[in-house]
Amino acid sequence: xxxxxxxxxxxxxxxxxxSITPPTxxxxxAPGKGAGGPITLFFILGLVASLVLGWVIFPQLLYSHKxxxxxxxxxxxxxxxxxxxxxxxxxREDGTYSGVPKLAQCIDCHEEVLGESEEEAxxxxxxxxxxxxxxxxxxSRQPDCVFFxxxxxxxxxxxxxxxCHGDVGESESLRPYEANRISGYSRNIWGxxxxxxxxxxxxxxxxxxxxxxxxxxxxxxxxxxxxxxxxFVCHK
Amino acid sequence: MKIxxxxxxxxxxxxxxxxxxxxxxxxLTDDISIWSQNWPWTPVPEKGxxxxxxxxxxxxxxxxxxxxxxxxxxxxxxxxxxGHPVNDGGVCTLGLSGxxxxxxxxxxxxxxxxxxxxxxxxxxxxxxxxxxxxxxxLRSKGQSHSLACICDSDRGTVPELLDRFLTVYGSPNxxxxxxxxxxxxxxxxxxxxxxxxxxxxxxDSDFILSFGAGLVExxxxxxxxxxxxxxxxxxxxRMDQIxxxxxxxxxxxxxxxxxxxxxxxxxxxxxxxxxxxxGLFDRDFVENRAAGFAEYKKFVSDGFSIxxxxxKTGLDAPVIVALAKDFAGARxxxxxxxxxxxxxxxxxxxxxxxHLLNAxxxxxxxxxxxxxxxxxxxxxxxxxxxxxxxxxxxxxxxIDGAGSGKYKSTRYLLNRLPEVINSAQDSPVQVLLVAxxxxxxxxxxxxxVAKAFEKIPLVVSFSSYMDxxxxxxxxxxxxxxxxxxxxxxxxxxxxxxxxIGLVQPVVEPLYNTRHSGDVIIQLAQKMGGTVAEAFAxxxxxxxxxxxxxxxxxxxxxxxxxxxxEFSETAQTQEFETDSAKFEFSNSDINALPVYHSxxxxxxxxxxxxxxxxxxxxxxxxxxxxxPPFLVKAxxxxxxxxxNVLVEVNPATAKNLGLSDRKYATLxxxxxxxxxxxxxxxxIMPGVIAxxxxxxxxxxxxxxxGKGVNYNALREPLEDAATGLDxxxxxxxxxxxx
Numbered sequence: 001x002x003x004x005x006x007x008x009x010x011x012x013x014x015x016x017x018x019s020i021t022p023p024t025x026x027x028x029x030a031p032g033k034g035a036g037g038p039i040t041l042f043f044i045l046g047l048v049a050s051l052v053l054g055w056v057i058f059p060q061l062l063y064s065h066k067x068x069x070x071x072x073x074x075x076x077x078x079x080x081x082x083x084x085x086x087x088x089x090x091x092r093e094d095g096t097y098s099g100v101p102k103l104a105q106c107i108d109c110h111e112e113v114l115g116e117s118e119e120e121a122x123x124x125x126x127x128x129x130x131x132x133x134x135x136x137x138x139x140s141r142q143p144d145c146v147f148f149x150x151x152x153x154x155x156x157x158x159x160x161x162x163x164c165h166g167d168v169g170e171s172e173s174l175r176p177y178e179a180n181r182i183s184g185y186s187r188n189i190w191g192x193x194x195x196x197x198x199x200x201x202x203x204x205x206x207x208x209x210x211x212x213x214x215x216x217x218x219x220x221x222x223x224x225x226x227x228x229x230x231x232f233v234c235h236k
Numbered sequence: 237m238k239i240x241x242x243x244x245x246x247x248x249x250x251x252x253x254x255x256x257x258x259x260x261x262x263x264l265t266d267d268i269s270i271w272s273q274n275w276p277w278t279p280v281p282e283k284g285x286x287x288x289x290x291x292x293x294x295x296x297x298x299x300x301x302x303x304x305x306x307x308x309x310x311x312x313x314x315x316x317x318x319g320h321p322v323n324d325g326g327v328c329t330l331g332l333s334g335x336x337x338x339x340x341x342x343x344x345x346x347x348x349x350x351x352x353x354x355x356x357x358x359x360x361x362x363x364x365x366x367x368x369x370x371x372x373x374l375r376s377k378g379q380s381h382s383l384a385c386i387c388d389s390d391r392g393t394v395p396e397l398l399d400r401f402l403t404v405y406g407s408p409n410x411x412x413x414x415x416x417x418x419x420x421x422x423x424x425x426x427x428x429x430x431x432x433x434x435x436x437x438x439x440d441s442d443f444i445l446s447f448g449a450g451l452v453e454x455x456x457x458x459x460x461x462x463x464x465x466x467x468x469x470x471x472x473x474r475m476d477q478i479x480x481x482x483x484x485x486x487x488x489x490x491x492x493x494x495x496x497x498x499x500x501x502x503x504x505x506x507x508x509x510x511x512x513x514x515g516l517f518d519r520d521f522v523e524n525r526a527a528g529f530a531e532y533k534k535f536v537s538d539g540f541s542i543x544x545x546x547x548k549t550g551l552d553a554p555v556i557v558a559l560a561k562d563f564a565g566a567r568x569x570x571x572x573x574x575x576x577x578x579x580x581x582x583x584x585x586x587x588x589x590x591h592l593l594n595a596x597x598x599x600x601x602x603x604x605x606x607x608x609x610x611x612x613x614x615x616x617x618x619x620x621x622x623x624x625x626x627x628x629x630x631x632x633x634x635i636d637g638a639g640s641g642k643y644k645s646t647r648y649l650l651n652r653l654p655e656v657i658n659s660a661q662d663s664p665v666q667v668l669l670v671a672x673x674x675x676x677x678x679x680x681x682x683x684x685v686a687k688a689f690e691k692i693p694l695v696v697s698f699s700s701y702m703d704x705x706x707x708x709x710x711x712x713x714x715x716x717x718x719x720x721x722x723x724x725x726x727x728x729x730x731x732x733x734x735x736i737g738l739v740q741p742v743v744e745p746l747y748n749t750r751h752s753g754d755v756i757i758q759l760a761q762k763m764g765g766t767v768a769e770a771f772a773x774x775x776x777x778x779x780x781x782x783x784x785x786x787x788x789x790x791x792x793x794x795x796x797x798x799x800x801e802f803s804e805t806a807q808t809q810e811f812e813t814d815s816a817k818f819e820f821s822n823s824d825i826n827a828l829p830v831y832h833s834x835x836x837x838x839x840x841x842x843x844x845x846x847x848x849x850x851x852x853x854x855x856x857x858x859x860x861x862x863p864p865f866l867v868k869a870x871x872x873x874x875x876x877x878x879n880v881l882v883e884v885n886p887a888t889a890k891n892l893g894l895s896d897r898k899y900a901t902l903x904x905x906x907x908x909x910x911x912x913x914x915x916x917x918x919i920m921p922g923v924i925a926x927x928x929x930x931x932x933x934x935x936x937x938x939x940x941g942k943g944v945n946y947n948a949l950r951e952p953l954e955d956a957a958t959g960l961d962x963x964x965x966x967x968x969x970x971x972x973x
Binding site: 038039040041042043044045046047048049050051053054055058062092094096098102143144145180182183184185190194195196 | 238239240242243244246247248249250251252253254255257258259260262263264266267268270271273274280281285286
């Protein structure tokens with residue numbers, strides 16, 4: 001007797017035993033003995049459940065949602081300033097990039113409440129008057145192991161902000177900040193799409209996305225140290 | 237519907253298949269790998285705006301200009317100032333480690349008092365009261381001269397405030413820590429009649445003949461010397477190193493001349509003999525600007541014939557003759573001396589022999605030569621009024637014997653202090669202030685020094701760190717570290733122009749520390765009477781700004797002030813000797829006519845080997861303990877685990893039955909230590925070497941207990957002419973462990 005036969009026999013016995021205890025409907029058990037029916041059904045159930053888990057529930061569990069401390073309107077501010085993005089996100093004299101504005105810059109205009117927005121009142125009362133920095137949550141912050149120079153890309157590479165940051169300047173409110181609960185990275189690094197599929201150049205900012213552009217434009221692909229691979233261009 | 241085992245299995249299989257079609261496994265794998273690269277305890281740089289503050293490094297007397305980079309209010313890096321006359325953008329490993337000395341765990345965080353052997357934090361007021369009370373008591377008993385002070389410098393506002401305090405209080409016992417500076421200053425004083433600071437114009441020289449000076453191992457101003465050596469090489473100049481050991485400097489030289497240790501001075505005189513005999517000396521200088529040449533000529537030709545010097549030094553006669561001819565034939569030759577980093581003073585004979593060699597080729601006060609720089613003179617405070625007690629105290633002889641009798645030309649003799657204290661019934665020093673010095677680690681025979689310190693009723697340390705001396709003190713009044721304070725750096729040691737550097741605060745003081753300058757002023761004000769009157773400043777910063785007067789704005793802006801008008805040649809007429817000339821010989825130079833090579837202390841039959849110390853840029857050799865960055869950068873030929881490696885010539889080791897990288901016991905008359913052996917072909921047979929700067933008992937876990945302190949093993953040897961410690965090594969033996 002082959003192993004398969006043995007297994008069949010055992011399983012047949014088991015089914016017989018099971019069929020003795022609870023009274024069952026012969027119409028339903030009969031096709032089960034043949035092939036497929038419930039087995040296929042359960043396979044599909046498992047498949048669907050895991051797909052729902054993987055595509056819907058997992059992303060919600062993986063990322064924490066945090067609201068920004070103040071709802072900020074980029075459109076409104078863009079209309080008021082002269083220099084576009086660089087009015088607030090500027091380069092310092094030594095070429096370093098200022099990033100998210102500090103309170104000191106905001107105070108230049110918002111020493112007291114200017115408009116009627118509740119958010120502005122909150123900002124002035126909670127931060128300006130108390131001289132506290134706003135703990136902005138930065139969507140595009142790269143991890144500490146990455147050396148990234150804005151001046152090299154924006155001034156020397158002549159890239160615009162949108163290429164990497166998308167249409168942030170056209171947003172009227174700030175969406176919730178989502179952080180990966182395992183790695184601690186902002187969701188923007190991996191990208192909104194859980195499959196990591198990107199449609200726009202700013203959709204994802206992982207290492208491959210940096211190198212894709214570097215390869216395409218043939219810039220800084222070899223590091224001084226290795227003359228290949230270029231690890232040390234960003235990981236110093 | 238029946239849920240049986242088959243249904244369950246198919247559910248699981250369906251689930252597995254489905255999961256493979258979702259991003260879940262791939263995303264999780266990626267996230268977990270990223271998580272494993274971002275441990276929360278990994279230090280990461282601060283984020284924020286970068287700013288720079290211009291300052292001057294005080295970690296050694298080199299006087300380098302530094303730009304301190306801050307992110308937000310955190311110091312993250314120290315860089316050299318580009319265009320600074322001393323270091324021009326360069327910075328040494330110790331300077332780079334500055335942030336660790338600011339944020340490290342070894343800071344003394346508040347004033348402390350030792351009660352029953354345990355440290356207790358006290359208030360500044362309580363500390364001042366305690367000292368003032370003790371000092372007032374001594375003064376009333378007519379013992380004001382039993383106050384002494386040890387300081388790493390005698391120039392600049394803080395040392396001069398200390399000296400002023402001692403003077404108006406009534407004590408002549410201000411003592412500067414010893415170094416080659418003592419002998420260089422004496423050589424200039426005896427031959428040129430000036431109290432001056434030596435400067436070495438390395439960059440403009442075309443032949444450096446170094447008698448053991450570690451030009452790339454921390455000698456004088458380290459970064460300036462690196463640059464000078466590089467400039468010399470770029471211009472096609474030559475550099476020869478005379479040393480029994482293949483040091484880094486020797487390895488970087490054109491020629492390494494290994495003489496028998498201790499005979500370097502004899503070689504200098506032998507070279508002088510050849511130069512005179514061959515008529516290669518600078519006739520203009522010798523005939524027009526020098527005196528006493530005949531005596532000198534007789535002295536070298538009688539005692540230092542080529543054969544005699546060849547026998548003494550172990551060099552072949554033709555080598556000596558060729559070297560003398562090359563040196564004298566160079567356009568701008570310069571001879572320098574002072575072993576290694578120059579932390580040990582050495583013998584005046586050697587310094588005079590080398591200085592006279594420079595004079596012979598005319599390399600005195602000229603570009604590419606040795607320059608006598610006037611001592612800094614910007615501190616012109618009105619003389620403090622001295623009451624009767626102060627005058628009486630100031631008339632007492634110095635406890636260390638300097639400036640009178642046998643040692644009339646020497647200014648400070650710290651090395652004589654332990655013996656004076658240990659041999660007395662009651663310690664002649666009742667109160668000792670220690671600022672910028674760590675004598676319990678750095679002085680010869682640390683055991684005897686510790687014994688002497690125990691006999692002193694009140695030892696006050698101004699140290700920012702819990703170093704050996706602070707740990708043994710009774711009170712610690714912690715100073716701000718250099719990144720937290722203003723101070724002047726009155727010269728860059730060995731730099732050939734007068735220069736003043738300004739130390740500026742980069743961050744707010746982290747702890748309850750106070751500027752030593754302020755502490756002296758406040759202590760004086762607490763004492764009252766004429767002592768208080770002599771310290772009428774509101775604060776140290778006010779005193780500093782007043783002292784620097786018209787230089788203050790330049791100093792604030794550039795970080796340094798340089799005397800641009802100064803020229804080496806303008807000094808040529810400024811020999812202030814009796815003859816108004818450079819004196820090759822005079823009655824004060826009693827060191828030379830009886831030249832004997834300094835013999836190392838110790839019994840040769842019992843201790844057959846010669847133990848010498850060496851310096852490395854990877855270990856701090858001044859009073860600052862090496863920060864972790866330096867210790868981590870040490871080669872494994874210097875330190876393995878906690879064991880120091882003793883350099884031994886393989887031939888010597890073979891005779892003693894020692895194996896490479898194996899344990900051994902190193903013994904001198906002063907003590908013994910467990911060490912490891914390192915076979916080194918670059919050291920002369922019979923000579924062994926260990927680094928300076930290891931074997932600390934205090935400090936933190938990054939430094940304490942690593943290696944052996946050379947100072948604990950060595951024995952002092954008093955130079956008959958100066959009283960300074962002339963020992964350059966010690967007799968030792970190595971046995972298999």
